[in-house]
Amino acid sequence: MITQYIFYFLSFLAIMFGLMVVLSKNPIHSVLYLVLTFFAIAGHYVLLNAQFLAAVHIIVYAGAIMVLFLFVIMLLNLNKETEPHKNVWLKLSAAVAAGLLLVVMVGSLKNAEMIAATNAFDPSVGLIENLGKTLFGEFLLPFEVASLLLLGAMVGAVLLGKKSIK
Amino acid sequence: MAFTTYFIYKAILVLAVFAITLLVATYSTYAERKIAAFLQDRVGPDRAGPFGILQPLADAVKMFMKEEMIPSVSNKWLFILGPSLAMLTACLTGVVIPWGKSLFIDGQEFSLQITDLNIGVLYLFSVVSMGVYGIMIGGWASNNKYSLLGGIRASSQMISYEVAMGLSIIALVMTTGTLSMKEIAAQQHGWHWNVLVQPLGCLIFIICAFAETNRAPFDLPECETELVGGYHTEYSSMKLGFFLFAEYINMFISSAVISTFYFGGYNMPFIGRWVHDPNMLAILGVVFLFVKISFFIFFFMWVRWTLPRFRYDQLMNLGWKILIPLSILNIVITGAVSMRVEILEFFTK
Known part of the structure; x- marks a missing residue:
């Protein structure tokens, strides 16, 4: 029972931090939120009793790849003045395309249902x-x-x- | 074991490890000054208490009392997060280190290790790889060119030396056949110290430990002749204290890890001949481990006050062109030696 609560808590954290990656204005904050997302996912691995995957996930993604990301972003010195301005048509077409993708996703997942696992979970x-x-x-x-x-x-x-x- | 007993025992153990870590780190600052003074033919701190033994307390009071400054153009939250993260990652590592054998009280076993993860070595490595964030975030949030350069130097240095460190650990794991710190320590009873099996890996690991803790001769991130104070230029008061203190904690933990991986951990040869009581053995084991740790802390300081600092290109060349090929060679040799019977059969068939 308690693992279920932990699962929901970790999922909530992962989704929230994932949203913060996209929504935060500052790219450095985005990178740091992405690191937190990776920690939440590593927590899921631990719940599945896959400690090796959790540790390697942290080492490779949070410890190596995101450090390099942070490195590059810090050197690029991104701010409001250097941010490229996109025109209105570009934004409109992006919104239409994303809306279409949503329709397709809903349509394809409409009849999907939960299938029981064929093999019992082996801890x-x-x-x-x-x-x-x-x-x-x-x-x-x-x-x-x-x-x-x-x-x-x-x-x-x-x-x-x-x-x-x- | 009843849950309450278990909980109290673990809580006491965690608190004890935390307190000892802080105490050792505090007195490392005193030891560093005394050893520097000894190597430079000076007296060192001798005003606070007998032999200056209260000097760390005086330093702590000074750090707390100093004016707290946050640069107005910096990012406040990240500026505070930097030293906190440095301190957090430094303290997290002590969890998987086996500080001694188990104590037996009333027929119940009390292990002197907080938790024996089956991936203890990987846990250690992942915490080490997170250590770079504190310095990077602190350096960036200061909004100062010198701090940024210091932070970037630190991160590229740590990433580079993590690779060689990981490869040297792989060779160790190949010979021990386990990722659990407890088993690695237990396998080295008597004279079966891993340094005798893995001399090259041990050397590479120690060099990388120096680079990971940003200690001389690899202390380029805070190279004061070029970068003022490096990543902590803008820090004052206890935030600066946290950065400096985290370095001493890292040094203590690195010494503990080097002792556990390669120098027998809590084991001491021949002690089983004279002492037979398991509890006495466990307590003596803790003492031996701390003797080894003290030696390595002294070694860290000895090197700092003996060797000059590397140039940055020399540092990168050493990491990428010497240590990584050497550690790969070490893996190949380890593999060949452990498969020697099969290889001989293949060629004589």
Whole structure:
């Protein structure tokens, strides 16, 4: 019962901070709210007994990626004067497009219903031993392909970052 | 164990760890001055109390009494949030460190670790990675070029050295086979200290710990010759005190982590021959751990007052071009050694 209350509380926090990311005027505040959103999501992982995912989520997203975001935004020195002004037609078309998306979402989700989980929830599934065995057993190929993808992205970033290629 | 007993025992443990952390950090400031004085052939603080032993108290009173200044152009909330976050992340780490073996009172077991997370090492690492926010937010909210530069230096330095630190921990986890701090400490009974198994990883970890705590020779974020005071230029009173104090807490926690990971934690070789009472052993274990921690705190200070500061490009070169390749090499060697039987079979077949 108490986990259900915690779930609702965390969901409320995640949605509220997610909204604050979009609504806050200052980009630095947006980044900090996004970090709080990640913490709320990490709380959900802990509720699912997936501590490894929670810790890695914090390390990778909040500890590394958002720090880099903050870094760039601080150096860009964004403020009211440098903010590009969008014209009225652009805003209007954005509103129409978003409204259409809402209609499509409502239409497609109208007949959706809750399906019961086919497998019973196994509380040990998120523990690091089981996760490691699954990743290096059943999903070995996708795991290795993902590592290649990351390596490619890294080499690409280094190449782009270089001023001149000899 | 009854719930009330459990609750009281955990509350006492948390309070004790918190109080000891603050006490050690307070007296580290005194030790730092005395050691600096010793290394520079001076006397050091000797006015407040015998041998200047009350100096930290005098410093604290001074910090509290000073005028509180918040720059009018800065972002007030973030300006206050910066030092608070620095202090919070510094204090969070003590939770997973095993301070000693279990005490047995009335047949009930009282572990001297606040909580034994099965991902303790990762928890530690995630808290360390959050530590950069306090400095960055403080540096940015000051609305001062020197503070911003200090904050950005600190964050890029911490991100760079986190990578090498993480890789050195991976090699350690490969040999210990667990992410629980309690088990890592328990595996090192007798002479099975991890420093003998992972000498290179230990060296890399210690260097990265210096960089993560912003201590000399890596104290570029507060390099006073270039940046006035770095990220805490605009801070005064106890907010400045929090930033400085967080550094000493980080130093204490880093020393505890280095001792636990690589130098046996609460274990001492041969002690089991003379002492057989488990409670006595547990208490002696805490004493041994604190002896090791004191040595590493002294080592931090010794290095600070011996080595000059790095240049920024040298710092980045050391991090990215030396420490990261070395720690990857360490992982490869560790993997090869632990798979030696299979590899030999493969080549002799």
